Amino acid sequence: MSEHHEQSFWSKYIFSLDHKVIGKQFLWLGLFFVLFGGFQALLIRWQLAYPEQPVPWWLLGDILFSGTGGIIDPDKYNALFTMHGTIMIFWAITPLLIGAFGNFVIPLQIGAPDMAFPKLNMISFWTMVLASLVLLASYLLPDGTAAGGWTSYPPLSSPVGGIAGEGQTLWTIALTLAGTSSMMGAINYIITVVRLRAPGMTYFRMPLTVWGLWLTSILNAIFVPVIAAGLILLLMDRTIGTQFFISGGLATVDGGDPLLYQHVFWIFGHPEVYILILPAWGIVSDLLSVFSRKPAFGYKVTAIAMTTVASLSMLVWGHHMYTTGMSPLLGKSFMFLTLLISIPSAMFFFNWLGTLWKGSIKFDTPMLFAMSVMWVFGIGGLTGLYNATITADIYLHDTMFVVGHFHYTMAASVLFGSFAAIYFWFPKMFERKMNPFLGKLHFWVSFIPLNYVFFNMMVLGYGGHHRRIYDPSNYDFIKPMMWLNEYITWFAIALGLAQLIFVYNFIHSMIKGEKAEANPWGAATLEWILEAPIPHGNFETVPTIYNGPHEYSNPKVKDRDWISQSEPISS
Amino acid sequence: MMNQITLWIKKQVHLFKKASWGLWFIDPPKDVSLDGYRIDKVIQYTDLVITIYFGIVILAMLYFVVKYRARPGHKADYDHGNSKKHVMATLAVGLLVFFSVDTVIETMSFRDLKEAFWNFPKGENVVRVEVMPQQFAWNFRYPGADGKFNTDDDLIPAQNQMHVPVGKPIVIQIAPWDVIHSFYIPNFRVKQDATPGMVNAMWFQALETGEFEIACAELCGNSHYKMKGYLTVDSQEDYENWLLSLAPEDDEEDEWDDWGDDEETAASDGPPADWGWAWKEIK
Numbered sequence: 117m118s119e120h121h122e123q124s125f126w127s128k129y130i131f132s133l134d135h136k137v138i139g140k141q142f143l144w145l146g147l148f149f150v151l152f153g154g155f156q157a158l159l160i161r162w163q164l165a166y167p168e169q170p171v172p173w174w175l176l177g178d179i180l181f182s183g184t185g186g187i188i189d190p191d192k193y194n195a196l197f198t199m200h201g202t203i204m205i206f207w208a209i210t211p212l213l214i215g216a217f218g219n220f221v222i223p224l225q226i227g228a229p230d231m232a233f234p235k236l237n238m239i240s241f242w243t244m245v246l247a248s249l250v251l252l253a254s255y256l257l258p259d260g261t262a263a264g265g266w267t268s269y270p271p272l273s274s275p276v277g278g279i280a281g282e283g284q285t286l287w288t289i290a291l292t293l294a295g296t297s298s299m300m301g302a303i304n305y306i307i308t309v310v311r312l313r314a315p316g317m318t319y320f321r322m323p324l325t326v327w328g329l330w331l332t333s334i335l336n337a338i339f340v341p342v343i344a345a346g347l348i349l350l351l352m353d354r355t356i357g358t359q360f361f362i363s364g365g366l367a368t369v370d371g372g373d374p375l376l377y378q379h380v381f382w383i384f385g386h387p388e389v390y391i392l393i394l395p396a397w398g399i400v401s402d403l404l405s406v407f408s409r410k411p412a413f414g415y416k417v418t419a420i421a422m423t424t425v426a427s428l429s430m431l432v433w434g435h436h437m438y439t440t441g442m443s444p445l446l447g448k449s450f451m452f453l454t455l456l457i458s459i460p461s462a463m464f465f466f467n468w469l470g471t472l473w474k475g476s477i478k479f480d481t482p483m484l485f486a487m488s489v490m491w492v493f494g495i496g497g498l499t500g501l502y503n504a505t506i507t508a509d510i511y512l513h514d515t516m517f518v519v520g521h522f523h524y525t526m527a528a529s530v531l532f533g534s535f536a537a538i539y540f541w542f543p544k545m546f547e548r549k550m551n552p553f554l555g556k557l558h559f560w561v562s563f564i565p566l567n568y569v570f571f572n573m574m575v576l577g578y579g580g581h582h583r584r585i586y587d588p589s590n591y592d593f594i595k596p597m598m599w600l601n602e603y604i605t606w607f608a609i610a611l612g613l614a615q616l617i618f619v620y621n622f623i624h625s626m627i628k629g630e631k632a633e634a635n636p637w638g639a640a641t642l643e644w645i646l647e648a649p650i651p652h653g654n655f656e657t658v659p660t661i662y663n664g665p666h667e668y669s670n671p672k673v674k675d676r677d678w679i680s681q682s683e684p685i686s687s
Numbered sequence: 688m689m690n691q692i693t694l695w696i697k698k699q700v701h702l703f704k705k706a707s708w709g710l711w712f713i714d715p716p717k718d719v720s721l722d723g724y725r726i727d728k729v730i731q732y733t734d735l736v737i738t739i740y741f742g743i744v745i746l747a748m749l750y751f752v753v754k755y756r757a758r759p760g761h762k763a764d765y766d767h768g769n770s771k772k773h774v775m776a777t778l779a780v781g782l783l784v785f786f787s788v789d790t791v792i793e794t795m796s797f798r799d800l801k802e803a804f805w806n807f808p809k810g811e812n813v814v815r816v817e818v819m820p821q822q823f824a825w826n827f828r829y830p831g832a833d834g835k836f837n838t839d840d841d842l843i844p845a846q847n848q849m850h851v852p853v854g855k856p857i858v859i860q861i862a863p864w865d866v867i868h869s870f871y872i873p874n875f876r877v878k879q880d881a882t883p884g885m886v887n888a889m890w891f892q893a894l895e896t897g898e899f900e901i902a903c904a905e906l907c908g909n910s911h912y913k914m915k916g917y918l919t920v921d922s923q924e925d926y927e928n929w930l931l932s933l934a935p936e937d938d939e940e941d942e943w944d945d946w947g948d949d950e951e952t953a954a955s956d957g958p959p960a961d962w963g964w965a966w967k968e969i970k
Contacts, residue, residue, distance in 0.1 A: 190909040265906045271883055272866040278822060278908045364883025365821075365864040365958055374867060374883050409757070413768030417777050439869065440880045441887035444805055448797065455789035459781040465744060466780045467768065472751040474764035479756075487748065494744050498737035501788065502730060507796045507804065511715075511726045511876045514869060514904040578730075579713040580873035582904045585912035591900055593716045593873050600713065669763040677763070 123652075131242070133234035134652045135219045138241050140545060142215030143538075145244065146208055147622075150531075151615070153203035156196050158605075158612050163188045163196075165598075165605035167587040190586045194263035195283070197584060201266030202287065204527065205392070206294045207248060212534045213395040214298070214336075215244070218305055218329045220545060224643035224650075225323050227314025227659045227682070232307040240300035247293035254286040262287035265584060267385070270361035270377050274353045288351045295340045295347070302336035305329060314642075314682075316661030320416060321681065323641045323665040327419050328398020331426040335387045335394075338430070343384035346377060375440060382433035390429040392526055393493070396533025397422060397464065400486045402665065403536055404468055406639045407483035408475025409677050411666040414467040421460035421467075428457050438509045447506050454504040461497055465490070476669070476677075480637070481555030485536035488563055489529050495567075496524030499574060514584075517577025523570045535559075535618070542622075543636050547648040548629030554621040561614040565607040572604050638678045640667045645680050716873040719899070719920070721892035722803040723876035729795045736788045807890055807969045808856035815966065816849065818861040820868035820881050821957050822908050825849070825901060825916040828962075829930065836966045842933040847916040849901065851893060852926035858890045860966060864958040869905035872918055878904055886964050893920040 132138060159180075162171050170186030171177025177186035188196070219237065223230055231237045254261040259281025264273035271277050273284050309330045313322070322330075352358040359372040405412040412418065434442060434450030468490055477483070499521045502508045512518060535558075542550050579597050581588060588594045588601060635644040642659060659682035672686070673679045718724060755761070800806075817836055819826045824846045831840035844850065851857045861870055863881040871878045872891075879889040901916035921929060 190912065194906070194909055194911075263909070269867055269906075272907060277866050362883070364862065365963075366866075366883070372884065375885065408755070408763060410763040411765065411767045413766070414773055414777055415767060416769060417774055439878050440882055441885050444800070448800075451793065451796065455793060456785075458789055459785050462740075462784040463777045463781040466777050469744065469747050469751070470768045470773070470777075472748065472755065474766065475751070475755050476757045476761050476763035477752060477755050487752075490748060491745065494741050498741055501733050501737060501792060505729055505733065505792050505796045507726050507799045508729050508733065510804070510878050511730070511873075513878055514871070575713050578715055580716045582871060582902055584906045585902075586909075587912050590912055590915065591902060593900055597713055664767075666767075669765045671765055 131238055133230070133238050135223050135231045135234070135237060136545075136650060136652075138237050139216050139218075139220030141241050142211045142219060142244070143545075145241075145248065146210075146212035146216055146534075149203050149207040149248075150212070151619070153200050153208050154612055154615065156200040156203070158609060159188065160193070160196050160200060161605040161608045163193055163586065164588060165602040167589055191263060191280070192260065193586045194265075194279075194584070195261045198262050198265055198268070198287075202262070202291070203251070205266065205388070206291060207251070209392050209526065209530045209534070210294075210298060211244065213392065213399075213530060213537065214329065214332060215241070215301065217325075217395065217399070217534075217537050217541065218301065218333070220541065221643065222305055222308055222326055222329055223312070224544075224646065224654060225326050225641050225665075226309060226312060226317050227642050227655060227661065228308060228312035229653045229655065229658075231304050232311055233304050236300050236304050240297045240304065243293055243297040243300065247290045247297060250286055250293060251290035254283040254290070257281050257283050257286070259283060267381060268350070269381075270350060270353065270374050271364070271366055273350065274359075274362050276362060276366040285351065285354050288347050288354065292344055292347045292351070295344045298336050299340045299344075302333040302340070305333035306337060309333075314655075314659050314661055317681075318661075320419065321661055321664050323398070324401040324412060324415070324418060324422075325395070325398040325641075327422060328394040328396070328401075331422055332391045332394045335391045335426055335429065339384040339387045339391075342380060346380035346384070349380075350377065375437075375442070378437055378440060379433070382436045386433040386436065387426075387429045389522070389526060390426060392530050393533075394422060394426060396489060396493075396530050399533055399537050399540075400489045401464070401468065401471075402641070403482050403486035403540060404471045405666040405668065406540075406637055407478045407480060407486070408471050409478070409638075409668045410471060410475040411664070411668060412467070413470030413473070414463075415664065415666065418464045418467045421463045424460040425457055428453060428460075432457070435504050435509070438506050439513050451504055451506050455501070458497075458501070465494070479556075480539075481550070481552055481559060482536045482540035482637075484556060484559045485532045485539065488559070489532050489536065491563075492524055492528035492532060492567070492570075495571070496521060496526075496529055499524065512577055514582055515577035516573045516581045516583055519583050520570045520573030520575075520577060523573065528566055528570060532562075535562075538622070540637070541643075542625070543632035544643055544646075544648075544650075546626045546629075547632055548625055549632045549636060550625040550629060551621050554617055558614060558617045558621065561617065562611060565611040565614065568607040569604050569611060572600055576600060576604075638676065640678045640680055641665050642681055645682060715876075718874065718876060719893055719895045719897065720875040720877070721894060722799070723874075725795075725799040725803055726876040729792060729799070732795065733788075733792060736791075740784065740788070804889075807858060807888065808892075809969075812855050814851055814855050814857045816851070816857060816859050817962065817966065818849075818859055818870060818881070819864055819958050819962050820861070820870065820903065820907075820914070821864040822866065823903070823910040823914040824957075825870075825914070826864075826958060829933070830966070837961055840934075842930055844929075844933055847901075848919070849916060850919045850921055850926055850929045852923045853893050853896050853920050855923075856890055856892045858888065858969075860886050860888050860964075862886045862962070862964055866907050867905050868903045868907050868914070871902045871904035872899060873902070874899040875918075880905060886967060888967075888969060896920045896922055896925075 261283040263279050349360040361374050361377045362372040432454045435454045581594050634647050661681050662684040663681050667679045669677045817828045827849045829842040830836050831842050861881045868881045875891045877891050899918045903914035
C-alpha cells in the first residue's frame with residue numbers, strides 16, 4: 117500500500133486521501149471553531165453580567181453591535197447562545213476528538229495502512245467544510261443566524277415561531293450536512309477497526325483510545341440518521357409548508373406534534389453526549405497508563421464498562437423530558453435506566469485510580485490534562501444525578517444548573533481530553549515538541565477559572581436562575597445573585613485569555629519547536645514505532661502484534677520500562 | 688486611622704469571600720410550598736453522597752500523586768489489575784455506588800412522586816386554574832360560580848396575574864397558544880412545560896401569603912426573558928374578594944379585545960375566548 121508516487125499540492129494537502137492529513141485538516145477546522153464559539157461565550161457572559169451595557173471594544177463591541185451602540189439586543193443574544201452551542205458541539209468538539217484524532221490515531225494504533233475507505237474519508241471532511249460554509253453564511257443574512265437554541269424546539273424553530281429570517285433554515289441544512297459528514301466518518305471508522313487490524317491485534321489488544329472512538333462511531337452510525345430525519349422534517353416544515361411539529365393555536369391542520377421532535381432530538385441527543393465523551397475516556401485511560409508507567413488497571417473491565425455505558429446511553433433520552441408532560445411510567449423507567457449508568461462509570465473511575473496506584477507518575481502536560489478529566493468529569497458525572505432524579509429535576513430543569521452540569525461533562529471533560537490528546541500526539545503529528553512550560557502554564561490558568569465558571573453556574577441554577585434569559589436582573593429572585601454573574605464573567609474572560617497561551621505554543625512549536633524523537637513519551641502503542649515523516653500508507657511492512665497496549669514496567673523487559681505492541685517479549 | 692485600616696481589611700476579606708465559591712452565599716429561593724421540602728431534601732441527600740464519593744476519588748488521586756510520583760529509585764509495579772480479586776473489587780465499587788446513591792435517590796423520588804407530585808388532590812376545596820401561556824404573557828382563568836370552564840361566568844384576571852388562596856391545593860391545567868413555554872415558580876419548586884397540542888397538569892399548595900414571581904423556563908422567543916407573571920397568595924378572604932372583583936361585567940368582550948395589544952413584542956394575537964380544551968378530571 118505504501119505508494120511513493122509524486123503528488124501535486126492539491127492531492128497532497130487539500131483533497132488528500134491520507135488519513136493523517138485529513139486528521140490535521142479536521143484539527144484546524146476544530147481549533148478555528150473552538151476559538152470562534154468560545155468568543156461567542158464571552159459575549160454571552162458579558163450580557164449576563166452587565167445586561168444592556170455596551171460590550172467593550174476589546175470584545176469587539178463597537179464592530180459587532182454597531183447598530184445598537186455596542187449593546188447586544190435580545191434577538192442577537194438568542195442568536196449568540198444558539199450558535200455557541202451548535203458550534204461547540206458539532207463544529208468544535210466533534211471535529212477535534214472524532215475527526216482529528218479518530219482519523220489520525222485509529223489506523224496508526226491498529227497497524228492499518230489507512231482508513232478502509234480513503235475517498236469516503238476525504239468526502240467526509242469536505243462535507244464538513246460545506247456544512248461550515250452554510251453555517252457561516254447565516255451570519256451574512258440581514259436578520260442574522262438561527263436563534264432557537266441549540267435544541268431548536270419547534271414550533272419556535274418553525275416558520276410560525278416568530279424568529280425572523282432564514283438563519284434557522286440554514287442552521288437546519290448545515291446541521292444535516294454536518295451529520296452526513298459524521299455518518300460517513302463513523303461508517304469508515306467502524307469498518308476500519310473491524311477489517312484492518314494488523315495480525316495479532318485482537319479486540320482486547322486495542323488501545324482504549326481506539327475502543328472509545330470505535331464505540332463512538334457505532335453510536336454515531338446508529339443515531340445521527342435519527343436526528344437527520346428529524347431535521348429534514350423540520351426543514352420541510354420551514355420550507356414547503358408541512359406541519360409535522362406544529363400543533364396548538366398556530367397549526368392550521370391537525371396531527372402535528374412538537375413532542376415528537378423532542379423525542380427524535382434526544383434519542384440522538386443523549387447518545388451524542390456519550391459520542392463526545394467516549395473518545396475522551398479512552399484517551400484518558402491510555403494516558404494515565406503511559407504516564408504512570410504501569411499497565412492500565414483492569415483493561416478489559418474498562419473496555420466492557422465503556423461498552424455498557426454506550427449501550428445504556430441508547431435508553432435514557434427521556435431524562436431530558438421529565439417536565440414535558442410525558443407519561444409518568446416512561447419517566448420512571450428513564451430515571452432507573454439513567455441511574456444504572458453510574459455502575460459502569462464508578463467502575464472505570466475505580467480503574468483509573470487503580471492505574472495511578474503503585475505507578476511511577478510523571479507530570480507531563482498531557483498527564484495533567486488527563487488527570488484533570490478525572491476531576492471535571494467526576495463533578496460533571498456526579499451532578500448528573502440531580503438531573504436524572506425526576507423530583508430534583510422538576511426544580512433544576514432548564515436552569516443554569518443544567519448549563520453548569522453539561523459544560524462540566526461536555527465542555528470541560530471533552531475539551532481537556534482534547535488538550536491532553538493534542539499535547540500527547542503533537543510530536544507525532546508535527547514532528548516537533550510543544551513547549552512543556554507553556555503547556556503546564558496553560559493547564560493551570562485554564563483549570564482554575566474553568567472550575568470557577570462552571571461550578572458557579574450550577575450554584576446559580578440551584579438559586580433558581582433559569583437559562584437562556586437575556587436580562588437576569590429582570591427577576592427579583594435573581595437580583596441578589598447578579599454579583600456572581602459578574603465574577604463568572606471575569607473568570608470566563610480569564611479562561612478565554614488563557615487559550616492564547618495555547619494558540620501561541622501550538623503555532624510556535626509547529627514552526628520552531630524542538631525536534632521530537634520517534635517516541636518521546638516511551639509509549640507502547642504502535643504509532644510510536646514509526647519514524648517521521650510517516651509515509652502515505654504508514655507501515656513499510658504490516659506489523660505483527662504480540663502484546664497488549666500497556667506493557668509498561670514489565671520486569672521481563674531489560675533497559676527500558678516499555679515495550680511496543682509489535683515487539684515480542686523474550687522470556 | 689486604625690479604624691479605617693480595620694474597615695479596609697474587613698472589606699478586602701469580604702471581597703475575597705465573595706470571589707471564592709458562590710455556593711456558600713447562595714440559597715435557593717425561600718420554599719413556601721407544601722411539598723417543596725421534598726425536592727430540597729433529595730437535593731441535599733445527593734449533595735452529601737456525591738461530595739463523599741468525589742472527595743474519596745480526589746483524595747485518593749492526590750495521595751497517589753504524592754506517594755507514587757516518579758523519582759529516582761522508584762519503580763512502577765507491573766500489575767494489570769485483571770486478577771479475579773481486582774475485578775471483584777471493581778464490581779463491588781460499582782454496586783456500592785448503585786445501592787448507596789442510586790437506589791436511595793430513586794426510592795425518595797418515587798415516594799415523593801407517589802405521595803405528592805403525582806398524587807393529585809380531589810374534592811371540594813381544590814382550586815382549579817387553567818393557564819394558557821402565549822408569546823410573551825401568561826393568561827389565567829378561573830371557572831366562576833358554575834364550576835365549569837368555557838362558560839360565560841369564567842373569571843379572567845389581567846394578564847400575568849394569578850391569585851391563589853393559602854393552604855388549599857391548587858390544580859393547574861396548562862396548554863400554550865403558540866410555542867412551548869414552561870410554567871416555573873422557583874419559590875414553589877415547581878415547573879411544568881406547556882406543549883402545543885397537549886394539556887399538562889400539576890398541583891401545589893401554598894403555606895404562606897405573599898407575592899412570588901412566575902418565570903417562563905423554556906426558550907420561547909426574543910422576549911422570553913420578559914415573560915414574567917406574579918403569583919399572589921392571599922388569605923381565603925382576600926382571595927374571595929379578588930374573585931368577586933373579577934366578576935364579568937356587561938361588556939366582557941372588551942377584555943378579550945385588549946389581549947396582546949399592549950404587548951408590542953407579541954408575535955401572535957393571542958388565544959380566542961374559547962381555549963379549545965375542556966378541564967380533564969384526573970382519576
